[in-house]
Amino acid sequence: QVQLVESGGGLVQAGGSLRLSCTGSGFTGTMDYYTIGWFRQVPGKERDSVSCLSNSEGDTYYSDSVKGRFTISRASTKSTVYLQMTSLKPEYTAVYYCAAVMSHTIVIPATLYDFWGQGTQVTVSS
Numbered sequence: 638q639v640q641l642v643e644s645g646g647g648l649v650q651a652g653g654s655l656r657l658s659c660t661g662s663g664f665t666g667t668m669d670y671y672t673i674g675w676f677r678q679v680p681g682k683e684r685d686s687v688s689c690l691s692n693s694e695g696d697t698y699y700s701d702s703v704k705g706r707f708t709i710s711r712a713s714t715k716s717t718v719y720l721q722m723t724s725l726k727p728e729y730t731a732v733y734y735c736a737a738v739m740s741h742t743i744v745i746p747a748t749l750y751d752f753w754g755q756g757t758q759v760t761v762s763s
Contacts, residue, residue: 639663639671639752641735646757651727653761657720659735659754668716669693672740675709675720676747677731677759684734684747690718691743698743703729725761732756 645657657675661668672691678684688709689698697709708721718735734757736750744750 639665639737641737641752641754643733643735643754643757646733646759648760648762649725651725651761651763653725654721654723655725655759657722657733657735657757657759658717659720660715660717661737661752662716664716664737665739668711668718668737670739670741671737672742672744673709673711673718674736674738674744674747674750675718676734676736677729678734678756679731686745686747687733688720689743689745691741692718693741696743698745722759725759727761727763730760731758733759 641661674689675687676684690709706724735754737752738750
């Protein structure tokens, strides 16, 4: 059973930066066979895709709202995927989740992911 743990959230001023980490275990094979997605959710709204990394192909995806501000990457020696967030805006305040699905391609819809972390709160003050 895949387990994912997010970390790195916190309170930051607008314009600041944070790096979120998603560390996984229990993969069938290795993390190479999985696509990792980052999502965010605010109360009363759906969980939205922010970014995605296809580990086997190295392909990445960013939503229009974060393109140019966020970078998704994988640590070379660990089962960890990072989300570097820069130029943060107050509207980015949300709980951020990472998720995993066994795939070789970019996967955007949250409903297609099989495994989820517990989430980490990101609060951007104005």
